[in-house]
Amino acid sequence: MKLSYVYILKCSDNTYYTGVTSNLENRIFQHESGFYPNCYTFKRRPLLLVFYAEFTDINLAFEIEKQIKKWSKVKKAALVNGEFDKLQWLSECRNATHYKYEPDKKIQ
Numbered sequence: 001m002k003l004s005y006v007y008i009l010k011c012s013d014n015t016y017y018t019g020v021t022s023n024l025e026n027r028i029f030q031h032e033s034g035f036y037p038n039c040y041t042f043k044r045r046p047l048l049l050v051f052y053a054e055f056t057d058i059n060l061a062f063e064i065e066k067q068i069k070k071w072s073k074v075k076k077a078a079l080v081n082g083e084f085d086k087l088q089w090l091s092e093c094r095n096a097t098h099y100k101y102e103p104d105k106k107i108q
Contacts, residue, residue: 004061011044
């Protein structure tokens with residue numbers, strides 16, 4: 001069974017890069033060595049692998065990668081730090097007109 005990996009790198013400018021690969025060791029080497037000069041991480045080296053997850057289904061790995069790429073930096077940091085209980089809270093709408101935060105508004 002071939003594994004796929006979703007990974008997060010922390011860049012030297014404190015941004016996160018999220019990717020997917022079937023060979024994590026080789027892909028990290030490519031990032032660190034600047035193998036692809038047009039890659040986001042090229043000018044943001046040195047890099048640190050801060051998170052990875054294994055998948056047996058490459059399609060699921062791609063879906064998770066796309067999902068994580070849309071997350072805020074704070075939410076990615078919660079994942080990296082293993083603060084899984086914060087992920088739901090960070091996903092909720094927090095503006096003043098949201099039904100949870102406006103006392104007179106009720107769900108219809």
